Amino acid sequence: MPGHAGERLILTGPLRLVPGTTEQxxxxxxxxxxxxxxxxxxxxxxxxxxxxxxxxxLCLPTVIMDxxxxxxxxATVDRRIDLTSYAFAxxxxxxxxxxxxxxxxxxxHADQMRQLAxxxxxxxxxxxxxxxxVSGLDRYGLDLWRVDSAGAEQVRVAFRQPLVEPRSLxxxxxxxxxxxxxxxx
Numbered sequence: 001m002p003g004h005a006g007e008r009l010i011l012t013g014p015l016r017l018v019p020g021t022t023e024q025x026x027x028x029x030x031x032x033x034x035x036x037x038x039x040x041x042x043x044x045x046x047x048x049x050x051x052x053x054x055x056x057x058l059c060l061p062t063v064i065m066d067x068x069x070x071x072x073x074x075a076t077v078d079r080r081i082d083l084t085s086y087a088f089a090x091x092x093x094x095x096x097x098x099x100x101x102x103x104x105x106x107x108x109h110a111d112q113m114r115q116l117a118x119x120x121x122x123x124x125x126x127x128x129x130x131x132x133x134v135s136g137l138d139r140y141g142l143d144l145w146r147v148d149s150a151g152a153e154q155v156r157v158a159f160r161q162p163l164v165e166p167r168s169l170x171x172x173x174x175x176x177x178x179x180x181x182x183x184x185x
Contacts (some may be wrong), residue, residue: 020135022046023103026124056081097135097166103126112177119180121157139163 013114018025025048036043054104094101105113110132117132129148136143141158159172 008071010057010059011053013052013057014059014129015049016050018048018050041170051084051085056083056086069091092139093123093165094137094169101166101169102134102137108184109173112173113144115180116142116157116176117144117155119176119183121146121153122146125166137169 008102018028020028022043022045025046026036026043029048036046057078057080113132113134114129118129130145131147133147134142135145135154139159139162141156144157145152146155157176160175161172163169163172173182
């Protein structure tokens with residue numbers, strides 16, 4: 001499974017065919033909150049494979065050298081992940097939805113992002129901020145590029161507590177915006 005930064009997660013183990021009719025399989029998937037969609041809408045003869053994970057390996061590409069992009073060398077850097085840690089790991093929904101959330105913030109909330117950037121560097125608000133662009137988002141905060149008459153600089157806006165789901169981003173941003181409005185008054 002590819003990651004956002006070029007990493008690869010490799011799962012190994014035996015595959016098995018999940019028994020049952022198409023209706024039974026669709027019902028079991030629905031119980032798990034999953035749906036099946038096909039290009040033509042036909043699910044006749046549906047088969048599902050299940051993987052029993054025996055080994056988990058995280059492979060990382062080499063670092064960028066001389067401005068060249070990351071590459072996969074013949075000897076990749078890898079790290080085995082303990083099966084228990086893998087089995088009980090919680091998904092990072094913020095990372096999974098970060099590209100869509102970043103686009104939403106940049107397109108729909110430019111004024112609010114400008115307010116956050118101004119609050120993050122209050123001593124430097126002499127000039128007007130020409131623009132702000134959200135460049136990164138994780139559970140712990142936002143990375144913004146702030147552009148003003150002095151140039152461009154990256155600004156980190158930390159969250160009070162780690163986000164656990166995408167909806168918590170809105171609550172945290174409202175809190176930060178309220179805080180910045182109260183401080184500027």
